[in-house]
Amino acid sequence: MTFDALDTWWWPFLFILVGGWLATDAWRFLGVYLGDRISDDSDLLVLVRALATALVAAVIGNLIVFPSGALADTSLALRLGAAAGGFLAYLCLGRKVLVGIVAAEVILLLGLWLAS
Amino acid sequence: MLSASSMPTDDASPDPDFSIRRLWYLRGVRAAFSVPGLILASAFIGFAGLAKEAGLTLVQTVFMVGMVWALPAKVVLVGAILSGTSLPAAAFAVALSSIRLAPMVVALVPEMRGTRTPRWVLYFLSHFVAVTSWVLAMERLRGIPRDLRTSYYAGLGSTLVLVNMVVVGVVYVLADSLPPVVSAALFLLTPMYFLTSLWGSARERAGHVAMAIGLVLGPLLHLVVPGFDLLGAGLIGGGIAFAFHLLSRRRVKS
Numbered sequence: 001m002t003f004d005a006l007d008t009w010w011w012p013f014l015f016i017l018v019g020g021w022l023a024t025d026a027w028r029f030l031g032v033y034l035g036d037r038i039s040d041d042s043d044l045l046v047l048v049r050a051l052a053t054a055l056v057a058a059v060i061g062n063l064i065v066f067p068s069g070a071l072a073d074t075s076l077a078l079r080l081g082a083a084a085g086g087f088l089a090y091l092c093l094g095r096k097v098l099v100g101i102v103a104a105e106v107i108l109l110l111g112l113w114l115a116s
Numbered sequence: 117m118l119s120a121s122s123m124p125t126d127d128a129s130p131d132p133d134f135s136i137r138r139l140w141y142l143r144g145v146r147a148a149f150s151v152p153g154l155i156l157a158s159a160f161i162g163f164a165g166l167a168k169e170a171g172l173t174l175v176q177t178v179f180m181v182g183m184v185w186a187l188p189a190k191v192v193l194v195g196a197i198l199s200g201t202s203l204p205a206a207a208f209a210v211a212l213s214s215i216r217l218a219p220m221v222v223a224l225v226p227e228m229r230g231t232r233t234p235r236w237v238l239y240f241l242s243h244f245v246a247v248t249s250w251v252l253a254m255e256r257l258r259g260i261p262r263d264l265r266t267s268y269y270a271g272l273g274s275t276l277v278l279v280n281m282v283v284v285g286v287v288y289v290l291a292d293s294l295p296p297v298v299s300a301a302l303f304l305l306t307p308m309y310f311l312t313s314l315w316g317s318a319r320e321r322a323g324h325v326a327m328a329i330g331l332v333l334g335p336l337l338h339l340v341v342p343g344f345d346l347l348g349a350g351l352i353g354g355g356i357a358f359a360f361h362l363l364s365r366r367r368v369k370s
Contacts, residue, residue: 001204003197012176019203020184020193023210024217028242031221032235045219046322047358052216054326054353056188056314058334058346059213063191063307065335068198069169070296071303082304083311090312097155100312105301112297 074112082108140264144271147252153276155309156248159187160280162306164287165299166191170198174288181281186246188310189214192346199342209346220250227254230263237266244273247313321364326357 003015064083065076086104093099147153160181167177172194184190192213196206221242229238249272257265291299311331318324333349341348 001202002200003206004200012172013179015197015203015206016176016180016183016193019196019206019210020180020189023207024184024186024189024214025243026211027214027217028221028245029239031218031245032225032238032242034218034222035225035229035238043362045222046320046361047354048215048219049319050322050326050357050361051350051354052213052219053314053318053323054330054333054357055213055346055350056216056310057327057330057353058337058349059188059191059195060307060310060314061331061334061349062195062338062345063303066338067303069165069303070299073296074300079304083308086308087311087315090315095312095316097309097312097316098151101155101158101305101308104304104308108301108304109297112300 074108075115078108078111078115082111137264137267140260140267141271144268144273145275147256147268147272148275148279150252152248152252153279156187156276157280157283158302159306159309160283161287162302162304163187163190163194164284165291165294165302166306167194167284168288168291170194172197174285177288178281178285181284182277184210185243185277186214186217187306191306212347212350217245221245224250224253227257228265228269230266232263233266241266241269241273244269244277246276247310247317249273249276251313251317320361322357322361325360326353329353329356 003012005011064079066072067074067079071079082104085107086100086102089103090096090100093103163181164177167180167190172180180190180193184193189210193206193210196209201209224245225238225242228241249269252272253269257268260268294302314327315324318327330349330353333353334345337345337348
């Protein structure tokens, strides 16, 4: 039952609803239900946050090491350099998200310009 | 008769409660047009390219933005579609990547709830919870009258969703005509946005440990056991980070 399994107009939408909407809003609804029932500094919540953080970090790592689109045509070293440089700039220059993004983009574009 | 005609009977004039609510709703709308909102929109530019690359149609892509909303969940879902994953496995991967939404909502609900807020309003508004609106809300709700916080968040959340549905739709149509260098730069926006905002949103040191391990394990496991990379990195990285958390706390106690 993959995304392309059925040749009907509604199947991709059902796929997105079950695989996307249900799989995300179920957690949001559970969050409302639990509300203030569990303490925000309980160990269970720390474990849940740690699992979730490591998983999202793995997504980020894959997006940089195995990218898609035009970014896939750039060298791995340039992508790692741009990401590391951007992250360092974020850490050292006041922890501003915008600073990290701009620094990474400047390094990437400089690298592409030098290579061309 | 006389007293009835002197009563305000003009239905067109909104009751003051409504106009105050609308004012705070509009203030929430305005909060969406801020630096964090702009960064989010630029990350969605990259997502539009990714979805088009995966073979999704324009309508499917915009539908996904409105229904799923959280960007990491959508990236995982598109990744699953790209690799031909079956629906149950795709839903499982997306659900696993979205666990963090539950604690985020848990933290937000006591902050947002008014004295007489109906439950259904909270369930409805929880759909708008994702990193950007959550960070903005946790930062600003404190300064807003308690009974108007739901109106403010409704304005903020719904505007972020609608604006980015439009952004994704427009970029999807234009994506082919972008020069490769611009396209490559856009694809770097999403990981950089998450890399920095995830680090900044970590509540305890264990979050940084989990993140560092996940960043390395994700690509490594992708080479060794593709299909199990995200789950494996989440379980191993999260487990080690939690052990670190328990150990460091024991050291503080002793």
